[in-house]
Amino acid sequence: xxxxxxxxxxxWLSLDKYHFKILTMITVLADNKRAFRGKISDLCKELSIxxxxxxxxxxxxALKLLAESGYINVIIDKDIYTVTLTKAAExxxxxxxxxxxxxxxxxxxxxxxxxxxxxxxxxxxxxxxxGKDTILTYRQIGESLNCSVSTVERAIKTICNLxxxxxxxxxxxxxxxxxxxxxxxxxxxxxxxxxxE
Numbered sequence: 001x002x003x004x005x006x007x008x009x010x011x012w013l014s015l016d017k018y019h020f021k022i023l024t025m026i027t028v029l030a031d032n033k034r035a036f037r038g039k040i041s042d043l044c045k046e047l048s049i050x051x052x053x054x055x056x057x058x059x060x061x062a063l064k065l066l067a068e069s070g071y072i073n074v075i076i077d078k079d080i081y082t083v084t085l086t087k088a089a090e091x092x093x094x095x096x097x098x099x100x101x102x103x104x105x106x107x108x109x110x111x112x113x114x115x116x117x118x119x120x121x122x123x124x125x126x127x128x129x130x131g132k133d134t135i136l137t138y139r140q141i142g143e144s145l146n147c148s149v150s151t152v153e154r155a156i157k158t159i160c161n162l163x164x165x166x167x168x169x170x171x172x173x174x175x176x177x178x179x180x181x182x183x184x185x186x187x188x189x190x191x192x193x194x195x196x197e
Contacts, residue, residue, distance in 0.1 A: 006103055010094035010127065012071075013120050014146045018062035021047045021116050023071060026083055028103065035084040043081065048115070096123045102164050111158035113151050120145045121155035125169060125190050135174050135187040156188075167192055 012023050025046045026036050036043065043059055044051035063083065066072045075082040106118045113121075124145055128134055138152040145152070160169050174186045 004100060005097045006100055008096045008098070008119075008123050010096060010123075013123060014144065016062070016146065017114075017116060018047075018058050019066055019071075020120065022059070022062055022066060022083070023085075024116065024119065026072065026085055028100075035082060037080065037082045039079050040081065043083075094127075096126055098123070098126060099164075102167075105162055105164060106159075109158055109162055111154065113154040113158060117145075117147055117151050118155045118158055120147065121152060122159055125156075125159065125192065128190055128192075130192065135189050137187040140187075156190075 006027055008024070008027065012020055015023070022043075025043070029036055029046065036046070040056045040059055041051040044055055047059070049055050063072070063074050063081070067074045070086055073084050073086055102122070103119070106122055107115050109115070109118060111118055121141065124141060128136075138149045138156070141156075142149050142152045156171060160171050162169075170191050172189045172191070174189055175183050176186055177183050
């Protein structure tokens, strides 16, 4: 039976694209077992990438680095890979839990940003303290997530236009009027709320 929630660890958010996609895939496919078993071509399919020589090389490199960093265990039997999260990764402190349905909405969203970048930004926004006027710039978010300002901007635009059923995101651009009638943008405040529609 599929778990209703998926758990993502905050330290994953700053990882490179392939690393984050692999950890996400293990989390989504494995449910409570947190494992993937299959060929590299199966892994490419799950990651929504073509099984080209370049991509399989990048995946093999990412698997090796994730294993060396203590995030995953990899067992290779002929051409079958078994990939699991390590116990250390499962015991990480900062966990962001989201509904499986929200993940599906993000994966299927029509966006100029890649799905993994949408997910990273979504997980970042979910972790913001609510009820406080935390003002952030897209640059600050991008630096935290290891992605560009334009990627953050595209992802936030998409996220704020998505309906997550019972939850919505809103953004409020904070500006300040200076001397000589000059207005500067300080950043953006983000809120998540309950959708009563």
